[in-house]
Amino acid sequence: MPESDPRHLTFKLVYYGPAQSGKTTNLLRLHDQLAPEMKGEVMTMETKDDRTLFFDLLPLGFRAPSGLLIKFRLFTVPGQVAHDGTRKAVLSRADGVVFVADADRAQETNNGESFQSLADNCARVGIDFSQLPLVVQFNKCDLPTATPESEVRERWASAPWPLVFSIALTGFGVEPTLATLLRSVYRRFADEYALASQHGLDEAAFVAGAMGQAA
Amino acid sequence: MSQAFDREWQLGELLDGPLLEQFGANLRTLLASELAISDAAGQTLWGIAPPDAQRLPLILELEPIGYLLGHASDSGRLTAARNLLQIQLRAQVRFRMASTLHLEAVAEDFESLRREHARLSESEARYKALSAELEERVRHQVAVLEERQQMLYQAEKLASVGQLAAGMAHEINNPLGFVRSNLSTFTKYLEKLGELKTALGEDLAAWQTLDLDFVLEDGVDLLQESAKGLERIARIVADLKSFSNVDRASEEFTDLNDCLQQAAGIVEKQLPAGINIQLDLLPLPRLICLPGHINQLFFNVIRNAMQAIQDAGRPGSIRISSEANEAGIAIRIRDDGIGMQPAQLERAFEPFYTTRPVGAGVGLGLSTARNIVLAHSGRITLDSQPDGGTTVSIFFPAPP
Ligand SMILES: Nc1nc2c(ncn2[C@@H]2O[C@H](COP(=O)(O)OP(=O)(O)OP(=O)(O)O)[C@@H](O)[C@H]2O)c(=O)[nH]1
Ligand SMILES: [Mg+2]
Numbered sequence: 001m002p003e004s005d006p007r008h009l010t011f012k013l014v015y016y017g018p019a020q021s022g023k024t025t026n027l028l029r030l031h032d033q034l035a036p037e038m039k040g041e042v043m044t045m046e047t048k049d050d051r052t053l054f055f056d057l058l059p060l061g062f063r064a065p066s067g068l069l070i071k072f073r074l075f076t077v078p079g080q081v082a083h084d085g086t087r088k089a090v091l092s093r094a095d096g097v098v099f100v101a102d103a104d105r106a107q108e109t110n111n112g113e114s115f116q117s118l119a120d121n122c123a124r125v126g127i128d129f130s131q132l133p134l135v136v137q138f139n140k141c142d143l144p145t146a147t148p149e150s151e152v153r154e155r156w157a158s159a160p161w162p163l164v165f166s167i168a169l170t171g172f173g174v175e176p177t178l179a180t181l182l183r184s185v186y187r188r189f190a191d192e193y194a195l196a197s198q199h200g201l202d203e204a205a206f207v208a209g210a211m212g213q214a215a
Numbered sequence: 216m217s218q219a220f221d222r223e224w225q226l227g228e229l230l231d232g233p234l235l236e237q238f239g240a241n242l243r244t245l246l247a248s249e250l251a252i253s254d255a256a257g258q259t260l261w262g263i264a265p266p267d268a269q270r271l272p273l274i275l276e277l278e279p280i281g282y283l284l285g286h287a288s289d290s291g292r293l294t295a296a297r298n299l300l301q302i303q304l305r306a307q308v309r310f311r312m313a314s315t316l317h318l319e320a321v322a323e324d325f326e327s328l329r330r331e332h333a334r335l336s337e338s339e340a341r342y343k344a345l346s347a348e349l350e351e352r353v354r355h356q357v358a359v360l361e362e363r364q365q366m367l368y369q370a371e372k373l374a375s376v377g378q379l380a381a382g383m384a385h386e387i388n389n390p391l392g393f394v395r396s397n398l399s400t401f402t403k404y405l406e407k408l409g410e411l412k413t414a415l416g417e418d419l420a421a422w423q424t425l426d427l428d429f430v431l432e433d434g435v436d437l438l439q440e441s442a443k444g445l446e447r448i449a450r451i452v453a454d455l456k457s458f459s460n461v462d463r464a465s466e467e468f469t470d471l472n473d474c475l476q477q478a479a480g481i482v483e484k485q486l487p488a489g490i491n492i493q494l495d496l497l498p499l500p501r502l503i504c505l506p507g508h509i510n511q512l513f514f515n516v517i518r519n520a521m522q523a524i525q526d527a528g529r530p531g532s533i534r535i536s537s538e539a540n541e542a543g544i545a546i547r548i549r550d551d552g553i554g555m556q557p558a559q560l561e562r563a564f565e566p567f568y569t570t571r572p573v574g575a576g577v578g579l580g581l582s583t584a585r586n587i588v589l590a591h592s593g594r595i596t597l598d599s600q601p602d603g604g605t606t607v608s609i610f611f612p613a614p615p
Contacts, residue, residue, distance in 0.1 A: 003223070012221065040276040043305075045313055054313050059276035071277060073221065085324035089316055093219065124323075 002095050002189060009193055010071040011185060012093055013178075016118050017100035018110040019051065019079035022139040025168040026100060027058045027076055030178060033171055035212035037062040038071075052078040055090045062209035065200035072210055074178075084117065091118075092125040096133040096185040098177055103138040103146040103165070133184035134161045137177045142167045175211065182207045220315035226254045226273065226281035229307045235261040238303065242283075242296045250285040250296070257282070271297040275308055365586040384452040391452075395445050398438055405434050451484070468501040471509065471544060471611075475535055478513035482521055489530035490521060497538045502611055504591050512587040516548050516607050519581065523552025523605055531604075543593075543612040555599040563597055 003010040015023040024044070031042045040059035047053060055078070061071040075094075077087040091097075099118060101111040122129040136159075138152055149165050156163055162180050166173025186195065186206045195201040201209070230238065235252060239261040243250055251262035255278075264284040271293060272279035283300055285293040408431055415422060422428075479492050486492070517533060524531035531551045538545055555563065564585045581597075588595040588609055599605040 010223075038277040040274075043276075043309065045309060045316075054316055057276075061277045069278070073276075075221070083320070085320035085322075085327065086316060088323045089220065089319035092319075093221065124326075 002193070004193065007067075008069045008071055010073060011095045011189075013072055013074050013096045013098070013181060013185070014091055014094040015074065015076040015098045015100055016087070016091065016114070017077075017079055017098075018102055018107060018114040019081070021079060021100045021102040021107070021111075021114075022166075022168040023076040023079065023100045024050075024052055024056050026098070026137075026139070026166075026174050026177070027056050027074055029168055029171040029174045030074065031058050033175060034060065034210075036060050036210055037212070039212075051080060052076055053083070054078065054086060060210055062212075064195070064209070066198060068199045070201075070206075070209065079114070081113075084121075087117070088121045088125055091121050091127070094127060094132070095189070096181050097135075098181055099134060099136045099161075100168075101136060101138050103140045103152070104143050105145050105147045108147070131188070133181060133188050135164060135177055135181045135184065136161050137164045137166050137173070139166045139168050139173075141165045141173075142169065179207050179211060182210050218315070220312045220319060224275065224280065224308050224311065226252075226304070227260060229280075229304055229311065230260075238300060242300070246285060246289060246292055246296055248286040248289060250283065250293075252281060252283055252300070254281045255279055259284075269293060273297065273301050273304060275301075275304060280304070362586070362589060365590075387448065387452050391445060391449060395442070398441055398445070402435070402438050405431060405438070408434075466503050466505055469504050469506045469509065470501055471499050471504075471546065472496045472537055474506060474509045475513050475537060475546070478510055478517055479535060481514060482517045485518075486521065487525060490524050490532065492517070492533045492535065495534065495536040497536075499537055499539045499544055500613070502544060502591075503614070504611075508587045508590070512584045512609075513546075513548075515581070515584045516609075520548055520550035520552065520605070520607075523550050523554070525552070527551075527553040527602070541613065543610055546609045546611075547606060548609075549604065549606045551604040554601045554603045554605055555597070556601050560597055560599050564595075 002012070015026055017023055024047075027042055031039070038059075038061035043057040045052075045054035045056065056076040058074040059071065060074065061069060063069050075090055077083075077090045079087075097118065099115060101107075101115075119129050122132060136156065138147075138149075140146060141149070152165075153163060162184075164173055164177040164180055166177060168174055183203055186203045190196055190201075190203070190206075193199075195206065230252075239250070239252060243262070249263050249265045251259050251264035251268070253259045253264075260281070262284075265286050267287050268284040269287040269290060270282045270284050273281045273283060283293070283297045285296065287293075408427065412419070412422060412427070412431075475494065475496060479494060483492055517535070520533045524533070534547075534549045536547045536549075563581050584607075585595050588611075591611055593609060593611040595610075596608045597605065598608070
């Protein structure tokens, strides 16, 4: 559930995935590339050898035509297996998730295990996984050892979630990933919060507001 | 979710009273003018705002969570002061988020451990139960095997006794036959001797000298007695044959009273003077059993009773009773003989345990008896007082 009072609506979006798949890199690129009405600094909580120990946080926001302040808080979880408790706590109360998979063929097992842990942890923290807005990003497509896009698409063909291919290192695919998630989030919550009827926000305006491509 | 690490933190909870006081006082000294710190709603938390105060926002993420109010003419310094305060607030929020998240994560980890522990305990309990069950099954199987082995041993022993009895009966029947026929021929010869007396007429001097009247009369008596003796031998042989049941090695519907009577009959033939057997048998339902084994059982117990009375060195009686109810058939064999000491009673069912002198018995009596009873799903118990006699109670449950 987004946090709301009469003047704000806050969506919590979580970047989840196996260790070193590029979650933090996604957030850093978004901070550089996006220009919404409001953008905070990336808050990086404690890293060790560049690996996230707690979380990273990027706040974004814009005002709807109605005057409602819409905020997005983008979190990353620590991907290392040992930090499952932290991962679960960060995942709590998520309104949308980007699953950042590592396209490197050698990481297939880690991707699978991490995705399973996402489903399990959702159940444990009270998130209905089947209703959760979710985008699957295959990152590091630049690697020579990356699984080819066609093969990934074939394998995920029967899954209901949109797939995005990216190279977070260069920023490629990072914005489309967020835009895709934002559209799912809009569809999931628009009616409940009367985004169109009371706040003058359609799907395109919602995505554009968050990403700063409005005018 | 007001305790969650990702809640919207308020200025008041990030800078508590003492911290506010320290910051405020130091900033006032640096700026050399009055200032105030207020929360997002404009409520002053510390200080006094000067009349023409400028209001600078304190921003953590996107929006102000509070304001620094100071003198407008000093705006460069005021901004620097605001920045210092903001750096402190951001450090504070990072610390608070990290520590709150850490607590949440520890709670989650603890919860996972608890779940894992519960799972392990459950599977441990399952394995324990399984191993107990396995042990029990092994014990049961071993018991079954032991019982089978005993039965096999018994069956073989009984079969060899039976074969011996059958062989002996055959061997004895042969001479018995020709002795019997010779005796009847001899009876006819005696009749011829009677005819001789008539043929002699008046000249009976030699006849009388030899007292052939007596020979004739006593000869007939002797032959009749011998014939009776032969009858007895024939009956004993027949009893022995039916007792050993060589021809009946499989289970049959049997009246246990018949078995008791047969066994008592065999013992009776060996009874010394002064010992008697009393039978008090009530009608019994027929029981599926191996009659040969049951005969052996009763024989062993009745013979023990006889020996116990002999050991007491006085006259006595063996009382055998039977009765049936819904639960099953109860048989009691009671003697008023020498009885058993508690130590004897304890070991009475052990194979090869005997109190008799070497050579008087191998001591298989009661152990064999118990094996036969167990093989028929029955119970056998002993009740004995030293010098007060022994009661053996045997119970066969009614078939379910
Ligand atoms: N080749 C390549 N490397 C990438 C790409 N994206 C990220 N990386 C590198 O992968 C490493 C891990 O990236 P991070 O963003 O720290 O990964 P993370 O998912 O935050 O890792 P954890 O915090 O440990 O869970 C870094 O060295 C990145 O430079 C990509 O698209 N291609
Ligand atoms: Mg990271």
